[in-house]
Amino acid sequence: MRTIITFIIVFGVLVIVHEFGHFFFAKRAGILVREFSIGMGPKLLAHMGKDGTTYTLRLLPIGGYVRMAGLEDEETELNPGTPLSVELTSDNKVQRINVSKKIQLPNSIPLELVEADLTNTLTLTGYINGDERKAMTYAVEHDATVIEESGTEVRIAPKDVQFQSAKIGQRILTNFAGPMNNFLLTILLFIIMAFVQGGVPNYDTNQIGQVQADSPAAKAGIKSNAEILTINHQKVSNWDDLTSEIIKSPGKKVPMTIKQGGQQKKITVTPRTVESNGQKSGQIGIQAYMKTGLADKFAYGFTQTGNMFVQIFKALGGLFTGFSLNKLGGPVMMYKMSSEAASQGIITVISLMAFLSVNLGIVNLLPIPAFDGGKIVLNLIEAVRGKPLDPEKEGMITMAGFVFIMVLMILVTWNDIQRFFF
Structure with missing residues (x-):
């Protein structure tokens, strides 16, 4: 039940925030948003606002959508004889x-x-x-x-x-607003995470933060805020130097030189063995030193989002050099990640939501028809040509993109089921 609730909250917030971006800028552009829905499936509640938008709550609490005038396939067909x-x-x-x-x-x-x-x-x-x-x-x-x-x-x-009656710049901004909201949400989530965890990890120092009770580090006499000067006779200047040596030494005695209480001393630590995905690694139970300044916490939102961008673009590049369905994930993968996050606490859930939010924003900006990025490309083509594409051709392009995405989603989902349940 905890996993299901976590999945619903994470997935729901990401999609609603995304759709609210489209909603807000469509309104500013004078585009009628006919419906703003929270959830999918059968309608539970509906209220028409003075702004002309019908706000609905639907049965399935996963995501939501906006219906912009002239943009979506109309549900109401008034045919002769009706x-x-x-x-x-x-x-x-x-x-x-x-x-x-x-x-x-x-x-x-x-x-x-x-x-x-x-x-x-x-x-x-x-x-x-x-x-x-x-x-x-x-x-x-x-x-x-x-x-x-x-x-x-x-x-x-x-x-x-209708959507097509708005200026080209307004339409581009309306299409971009969904991913933009996901990026803003990512920044906000990392800032919240910095406050919840009491600070920001400083990976550019050899000073450590908290030491877990009864951990190998605590048993060796290492205390919180100690400085690690050397490990395996190698000089340590930052967190990467420290962790790289520990990770590759599971169950082995590791000599260290530390500084705490103004004194240097030599100790030996034996990292405990941790196994993940068939790989063994070492851990000694320490955390990175935390910067607790207010500016550091706010800056963390931007720096971590930037780091996420770099990682995701590298991963996208990897898809072109060696495509594999195992490099992609769908709703089943999200459920699995939600399950793991729910068991590890609120900080992990916030981190997962931030990771998925920036992913959703970047993927939606890919120039694939039916995605926001594909729509923006069509808007730019219209701006260059001075006139829109033929509606029939645009519809065919969008349909081709939609079919491609649906086939890919089916393959990814089936692959995830095979990976996690069989």
Whole structure:
């Protein structure tokens, strides 16, 4: 249960923060966000805000999404012959359209649809009570709503509030905002982690931090804040010098020179043996020295995020030089990592969330159709050409990217299942 809750929180926060980036900048650009959903699947609650966005809470607590006018495949198809009902204003303009069988509008007029244009002319024509002798054409209000078959009520999407009507720079920023939010979240999470753990590890010194009780280091007489001068007769100047010698000496006696209490002394430590993924390594139970300054804690958010960028780009480069599904991970991998993090405490969970957040941001910026990066590339092509691509061609490119991602996700997920459960 702890693993499931951790997975839901981690995955949910990452996706919602990502989608909120798109939501916020779409609003600033004048693009109508028809729906902002927390969760997926069947709707539990819905509320239409004064801003025209319907906020929904859905059954499956994994992620969320935004529906921007003119950008997503519309769930509501008003085809000729569709039975519906309309609610009118005092001046006979349509203010609500109901195509759902789950909801009844008491003061509405039942129609069999002949045609509707809710994008340009904002008109709707239908036969009253299905009587083909009584066709009526109504003007539709700009901010009218439609109740979809699922029962969710959303605004209609006139041309002027659609995604493509925004300026090219605004569209690029809206597409970039999701990954940008993930990067900002990563910085914030590392800052929080620095405060929770009481400081920032300083790897550029030979001074150590805390020593675990009953550890090999404690039994050898090493105390917190001691300086490690030499190990295996090699001079130590930073954390990497120290740990590299210890890691390769499991179960072996390691001579050291330390300085503590203003005095130098020689000791011998025997690292305990730790096995991970079939590899044995040594540990002596010490932590890196912590910098506790306020500026250090805030700077940690930026430096660690930068380090993550470097590591991820190196990993992406490795995919091109030697592709393997084992280098990728999907929801199963995330669940496995959540399980391990949940068992190790809040700091590990925060670290995992930061790692996944920056990954989500970078991967979404890859120039693959259906990803934010692919959409930005199409925006840039439009800016250079001075006109957008043909909608049919753009749709085909996006669909090809979507199919590629779905096939890859299926392969990655199956590979993860094989790795972790068989």
